[in-house]
Amino acid sequence: SPLLASAAVPAAVKPFIGAIVTLTCTGNSTTALNALNLRDSFNDGEFTGTAVVSYKPTDRLMTYASYAKGYKAGGYNLDRSNLGTSTRGNVFSSPTNADAPGLRFDAEKVDAYEIGAKYNISGQFNVNVAAFRQEFKDFQLNTFNGSVFVVQNIQGCDNDLGGADTDNVQFNGTCVGDANRKGVISQGVEVEATLSPIRDVTFTAGYTYADTYFRRNLVGNSQGAALDPALFLLPGNQMSNAPKNVVTNSFTWTPAIGSSGLRGLVYIDSRTTSDYNTGSDLAPEKKQDGFSVVNARVGLRGKDQLWALELWAQNVFNKDYIQVAFNSPFQGAGSIANAQRFGGTSNALYSAFLAEPRTYGATLRSRF
Structure with a gap:
């Protein structure tokens, strides 16, 4: 395009013009990977398990507390991707093997806590009450952006990003402090009850209040990468x-x-x-x-x-x-x-x- 060669066009605008000029429909394959020998790997591993302690103060009442650690392996975004276009600013540069880590997403880990009580009266009435909290590190958010599926990690930054995670500027909002703050929290209470007032008749009722939300000051992984601007509505809102x-x-x-x-x-x-x-x-x-x-x-x-x-x-x-x-x-x-x-x-x-x-x-x- 003549605009790309014109000195009157600001240099900062030329990549966007180039993106428009080179815009084509997304097919099932891409030539950007032709003759490119991709090599990348990473190791994942985590100890997981559940610990439960219970106590029965009476025959009818049992109380308990539990802790569980969960894990979901990381991976790569390979759905019709042009290899790193979300992380490379220059639309004309050819992808290289160095861009492969840009397709990677980290493992998701969760710490889950629960306390509760179970009360039973001779099989005619029982009620279970529980309070829970789950904290997710590097939560794997699966997003369809209108052309491809992308898994984006969601993590929190200890520093105030000043709203940079809620704007529409690519690469803005990098965490310069500690990015190990868990980005997704789920907490609430649950009540379940069963009543059998007469023979052959049973009623059940349940209520769950779950406040499952994204924290403020979000970043794209535990290394502090900026959150995808398409996710600007996430910080501080319900999941x-x-x-x-x-x-x-x-x-x-x-x-x-x-x-x-x-x-x-x-x-x-x-x-x-x-x-x-x-x-x-x-x-x-x-x-x-x-x-x-x-x-x-x-x-x-x-x-x-x-x-x-x-x-x-x-x-x-x-x-x-x-x-x-x-x-x-x-x-x-x-x-x-x-x-x-x-x-x-x-x-x-x-x-x-x-x-x-x-x-x-x-x-x-x-x-x-």
Whole structure:
């Protein structure tokens, strides 16, 4: 392009012009890797396990505390990648073997703590209460950016980044201090109860409050690399697919039918969740409002449950809700949040995977 040779064009702008000039549709392969001998490796390893201590002050009450350490191995982003274009500023430089580490993401580690109590009265009533906290280091966030899938580590910086992790400037927001602060926290309480007031009738109820959030001052790994600007909404906000409130209920009735040994079955359960965002970048267009789903089952069971015939329905009231929303490939750019914070145009299109609609059927079981 003549613009690239013109002295009137600022040098800082030329890489962006070059990116536009060289822009092509992304295919299933790339010529950028032709004749390039890639060599890179790393070693991962971690001791994991669970420790539990419990105490029964009475026959009906048990208390406990537990700690668990989890681990998910690191890897490489190889989905139609042009090898390091997210880390190399010059769009015209040929990729080299030195760029290979730029495709790497680190192992994810989690420390999980839980304390709780379980109380039981002769099988007629029991209640479980627990408080939990999970701390994630180098959390592996799987993101679809409209063209490729990318795994981005999420880590916290001890220093105040001054909002550099919430702007749209590439490479801005590097942590110059300690980047070992865990970037994702999940904490809350859970209560479950079961009641059998009369023979053959059981009620269950559960409630979970989970505050699962990204910390402020986020970076892209424990080495302090800047967070991807596409994730500017993450710092300080609730994590995707993590509603704060979830309520569950169920009712079961299994009446005996005379003295035949047969039993009927009536079962209903429901799950209600509060609002949550279904997109890994937390774009507001990907938000799912709170909803409830009801399932039901009726049937007949033979003596000693040697056979059973059940009619069932899932999502009885045919509730529409989003499981995952994502950027439609190459369909516009910029969410409402981009336009509100940085200006410009918001014309991105979004697609979604919806949950299953109402489904129903029959099941015949037998045991030999």
